[in-house]
Amino acid sequence: MKEIPPTEAELIQRAATGDSDAFGALVRPHLALFHNGINRILGNDADTQDALQDALMSIHRDLPRFEGRSRFSSWGYKVCLNAALMMRRSRVRIHDMERPEPLALGPFDERGHHLVPAHLPEWQEEARAHNLVERQELRECLTRALDELPDSHRIVFVLKDLEDWETEDIARHLQLTPGTVRQRLHRSRTVLQARLRTFVLGGRP
Numbered sequence: 001m002k003e004i005p006p007t008e009a010e011l012i013q014r015a016a017t018g019d020s021d022a023f024g025a026l027v028r029p030h031l032a033l034f035h036n037g038i039n040r041i042l043g044n045d046a047d048t049q050d051a052l053q054d055a056l057m058s059i060h061r062d063l064p065r066f067e068g069r070s071r072f073s074s075w076g077y078k079v080c081l082n083a084a085l086m087m088r089r090s091r092v093r094i095h096d097m098e099r100p101e102p103l104a105l106g107p108f109d110e111r112g113h114h115l116v117p118a119h120l121p122e123w124q125e126e127a128r129a130h131n132l133v134e135r136q137e138l139r140e141c142l143t144r145a146l147d148e149l150p151d152s153h154r155i156v157f158v159l160k161d162l163e164d165w166e167t168e169d170i171a172r173h174l175q176l177t178p179g180t181v182r183q184r185l186h187r188s189r190t191v192l193q194a195r196l197r198t199f200v201l202g203g204r205p
Contacts (some may be wrong), residue, residue, distance in 0.1 A: 041084040055083035145195040157188040
């Protein structure tokens with residue numbers, strides 16, 4: 001008789017009591033989601049791996065307090081974002097000291113991270129009519145543009161437009177004023193739209 005695999009609730013219960021095999025089975029289906037969420041914020045493979053390890057340790061430690069009021073994947077994802085923010089905060093002060101504010105539009109003002117279709121500018125709908133090769137080129141263009149945004153701007157864009165955080169929550173986590181958050185978000189969107197518009201009209205950045 002084929003053994004019925006444990007449910008997620010059963011895995012959570014077992015993992016919360018220290019069952020390492022249950023914890024591995026619990027988090028394994030969500031590792032890609034966790035990794036990608038962290039990488040959107042940090043944009044660095046080495047830092048992403050470190051933050052993911054920190055997040056998994058936090059998930060393991062705090063699992064006994066998980067009340068199940070949200071999906072495990074959603075709860076774990078938030079833990080991962082917090083781990084990424086903590087790692088970023090540990091290095092952002094030195095980074096920002098090297099980059100005066102306000103930033104002028106220029107080469108270093110075109111960095112960011114990966115857009116998802118739900119947040120694409122409406123004028124970009126034209127790109128969806130392109131063939132598969134052109135769509136791939138568009139994705140590569142988006143990735144390059146997002147990876148070129150200043151770290152201080154990419155994090156705001158990711159949290160607001162990709163993760164749907166409230167402006168006040170972003171300001172609190174990043175220790176910024178809401179006005180600064182809105183300013184950086186506006187600059188990020190402006191740069192990304194300019195790059196994408198160039199692509200749609202026939203250019204290749």
